Amino acid sequence: MPSSEQNGIKSWQLRTRPEQLLRWFFWLIGIAIFLFCWRLISEKTIWMFVEDSPRQAIDMAERMVPPKWEYMGKLWIPVWDTINIATLGTMLAILIAIPIAFCAARNTSPSLTFVRPIALFIIVSSRSINSLIWALMLVTLIGPGVFAGVIAIGLRSIGFCAKLLYEAIEEIDPNQVEAIEATGASKAQKLSYGIVPQIMPAFAGISVFRWDINIRESTVLGLVGAGGIGLQLDSSISTLAWTQVSLILIVILGTVVVSEWVSAKIRHAII
Amino acid sequence: MTTPTQRSWKLQPFIKNPTLRWTLWVLTAIYLVLAFGTMEINWDRVAEGVTRSQRFLAAFFPPDFISRWDSIVEGIYESLWMAVTSTVVGILLSIPVGLGAARNLSFRPIYLFCRGILAVSRTFPEVILAIFFVKLFGFGPFAGFMALSIGTIGFYGKLLAEDIEDMDPVQAEAIRATGASWLQWLNYSVQPQVMPRMIGLGMYRLDINFRESAVVGIVGGGGIGATLLTSFDRYEFDSAAAILLVIIGIVMLVEYSSGYIRKKVQ
Numbered sequence: 001m002p003s004s005e006q007n008g009i010k011s012w013q014l015r016t017r018p019e020q021l022l023r024w025f026f027w028l029i030g031i032a033i034f035l036f037c038w039r040l041i042s043e044k045t046i047w048m049f050v051e052d053s054p055r056q057a058i059d060m061a062e063r064m065v066p067p068k069w070e071y072m073g074k075l076w077i078p079v080w081d082t083i084n085i086a087t088l089g090t091m092l093a094i095l096i097a098i099p100i101a102f103c104a105a106r107n108t109s110p111s112l113t114f115v116r117p118i119a120l121f122i123i124v125s126s127r128s129i130n131s132l133i134w135a136l137m138l139v140t141l142i143g144p145g146v147f148a149g150v151i152a153i154g155l156r157s158i159g160f161c162a163k164l165l166y167e168a169i170e171e172i173d174p175n176q177v178e179a180i181e182a183t184g185a186s187k188a189q190k191l192s193y194g195i196v197p198q199i200m201p202a203f204a205g206i207s208v209f210r211w212d213i214n215i216r217e218s219t220v221l222g223l224v225g226a227g228g229i230g231l232q233l234d235s236s237i238s239t240l241a242w243t244q245v246s247l248i249l250i251v252i253l254g255t256v257v258v259s260e261w262v263s264a265k266i267r268h269a270i271i
Numbered sequence: 272m273t274t275p276t277q278r279s280w281k282l283q284p285f286i287k288n289p290t291l292r293w294t295l296w297v298l299t300a301i302y303l304v305l306a307f308g309t310m311e312i313n314w315d316r317v318a319e320g321v322t323r324s325q326r327f328l329a330a331f332f333p334p335d336f337i338s339r340w341d342s343i344v345e346g347i348y349e350s351l352w353m354a355v356t357s358t359v360v361g362i363l364l365s366i367p368v369g370l371g372a373a374r375n376l377s378f379r380p381i382y383l384f385c386r387g388i389l390a391v392s393r394t395f396p397e398v399i400l401a402i403f404f405v406k407l408f409g410f411g412p413f414a415g416f417m418a419l420s421i422g423t424i425g426f427y428g429k430l431l432a433e434d435i436e437d438m439d440p441v442q443a444e445a446i447r448a449t450g451a452s453w454l455q456w457l458n459y460s461v462q463p464q465v466m467p468r469m470i471g472l473g474m475y476r477l478d479i480n481f482r483e484s485a486v487v488g489i490v491g492g493g494g495i496g497a498t499l500l501t502s503f504d505r506y507e508f509d510s511a512a513a514i515l516l517v518i519i520g521i522v523m524l525v526e527y528s529s530g531y532i533r534k535k536v537q
Contacts, residue, residue, distance in 0.1 A: 014459070034359050037352040041412045044349070044493070049409040056407050077309075084306045128522035129515060130486045132398060133496075136503060141327055142320035146310050193282060200285045220398045223490065237402060249395070256394045 064246035071244050075232060075251055081146050082228035082255065085221065086214035089153025094207055097158050101165035108169055108195065119162070127159030131217045135226040146227035153214050153221070161210055168202035169195065204270050212263035219252050229255075327508065334516055335509035339502065343514055346488070346498035347521065349412050353494050354481040357416045361423025361480075362473055368424060369431030376435060376461075389432070393425035401487040415492030419480045426479070430472055431465065438464045470536045474529035481525055485518055 002016040015023070102108045104119035135152035142148055177194035185193060222230020229248060236244040286292040336343070371377045371385035401418035408414045438461060446460035488496020495518060502510040
C-alpha cells in the first residue's frame with residue numbers, strides 16, 4: 001500500500017509517487033493542449049462583442065416576453081410536419097438499415113472480406129454527416145420542403161440504427177440458431193425463426209430511441225429549407241419577431257419533452 | 272400411448288396481445304395515410320431532381336482537394352479547437368450541475384433546479400443555441416464554442432448524475448465512517464467509482480462535438496461548417512465533396528481513437 005513518511009508519521013496515500021507524477025504529467029499535457037486551443041479561438045473572437053453580450057442578452061430576453069400566443073394557430077401545421085419528418089424519416093432509415101445491419105454483422109454477413117467493409121463504410125459515412133448537411137444537399141437536389149427533410153433524417157439515421165442493430169445481431173445466442181439449423185431449416189427460415197425473434201426487442205427499442213432523437217433534429221431542418229418548425233423559426237428570427245421566436249422555442253421544448261416521455265414509456269414497456 | 276396428431280407450430284408474434292397488435296397496425300396505417308396526405312411532395316420537382324442528381328453527383332466527382340485546400344485546413348483546425356475547448360469547458364461546468372442533479376447527493380430544491388438546467392440544455396439542438404450565440408457574440412468560433420459547451424452540459428451532466436445515482440453506496444459509507452469531510456468523501460468514494468465511465472463518455476462527447484462543430488458553422492458559428500456552406504453557395508460541389516470526405520475521415524479517426532482510449536480505461 002502506498003504511503004509517505006513525514007516527521008516519522010506514516011500516512012496513507014491513494015497512489016505511489018511515480019503514479020502520481022505520471023498523472024500530473026498527463027494533466028499538464030491536457031491543460032497545455034486546452035490553453036493552446038483556447039488561444040487560437042480567442043484570436044478569432046472580437047472580445048468587444050462578448051463584453052457587450054450580457055446587455056444584449058437582457059435586451060433580447062425583454063423583447064421575447066410575452067410570447068405571442070395568437071401565433072400558435074399558424075404553428076400547428078409546422079409541428080405536424082416536424083413530427084412527420086421524424087417519424088417517416090425513422091421508418092425509411094429502418095427499412096434501409098435492416099439489410100445493412102445483416103451485412104455488417106460478423107455472424108450473418110454474406111462475405112466478411114467484401115460486403116462487410118462496404119456496409120461498415122455506409123454506416124460510418126451516414127453517421128458522420130449531420131442531418132443538416134444532408135438536408136443542405138437534398139434541398140439543392142429535390143427542392144425545399146418536407147420531403148427533403150424526410151430523406152435527410154432517413155439518410156442520417158441509417159448509420160445509427162444499423163450500428164446498434166448489427167451489434168445486437170452479433171450478441172445473439174448462437175445455440176438457438178444452431179437448434180433451428182438442426183431441424184433442417186433453410187437460410188431464410190433460420191433468419192426468421194432463429195435470429196429475428198432474438199433481436200426484436202433491441203430493434204423496437206432502437207427505433208423508438210432514434211425517433212426521439214429525430215424529433216429533436218427535425219426541429220432545425222427548416223433552417224436550410226427542409227420543412228418543419230425550423231422554417232418558422234428562421235423567418236421569425238430574420239424578421240426580428242422575437243415574441244414569435246419565444247413561442248416557437250416553447251413549442252419545441254413541449255414537443256421534445258412529450259416525445260421523450262412517449263419513447264421512455266414505450267422502451268419501458270418493451271424491455 | 273396416444274397417436275400423434277397433425278399439429279403445426281407457429282412463430283409467436285412479438286406483441287402477444289392480438290387486440291393491441293391489430294390496433295397498433297390500424298393506427299399505423301391511419302397515421303401513414305394522414306402523413307402522406309398532408310405532405311406536399313412536388314413530384315415534378317423530385318423527378319427533375321433525379322435527372323439533376325446525375326449532374327449533381329458528376330459535379331461532386333472527382334473531389335477537389337487542391338483549390339480550396341487552405342480554407343479546408345483552416346476550417347478543420349477551427350473545428351478541432353472548438354471541439355476540444357467546448358468539451359473541456361462543458362465538462363467542467365457540468366460537474367457541479369451533475370453533482371446537484373444526483374438524487375443521492377443533493378437536497379430536493381437543488382436537485383430540481385439542476386435537473387431543470389439539464390432538461391433545458393438537452394432540449395435545444397446545438398444549432399438553435401448557436402443561432403442565438405451568434406446574435407450575442409458575433410460570427411466566429413466563439414459562438415460555436417459556447418453552443419457546444421452548453422450542449423455538453425446537458426449530455427454530460429445527465430449521464431454523470433445517473434452514474435452517481437447508480438454507484439455503490441457501501442464504499443461511500445465506508446469513507447464517511449472514517450470522518451472524511453464532504454470534499455474528501457467526494458474525492459475518495461464518489462470520484463473513483465464514476466471516473467472510468469466518465470473518461471469514456473468525455474471522449475465520446477469530444478467525438479460528438481467535432482461532428483456538431485461541422486453544423487454550427489452553417490448558422491455562422493465558425494469551423495468547417497462555414498467552409499462547407501461557402502462552397503455550397505458558390506456551387507463548388509467538388510470542393511464540398513472534398514470537405515465531406517475530410518469530415519468523414521476525421522470522424523472515423525476520432526471515433527477509433529476514442530474507442531481505443533475507452534477500452535483502455537475500462
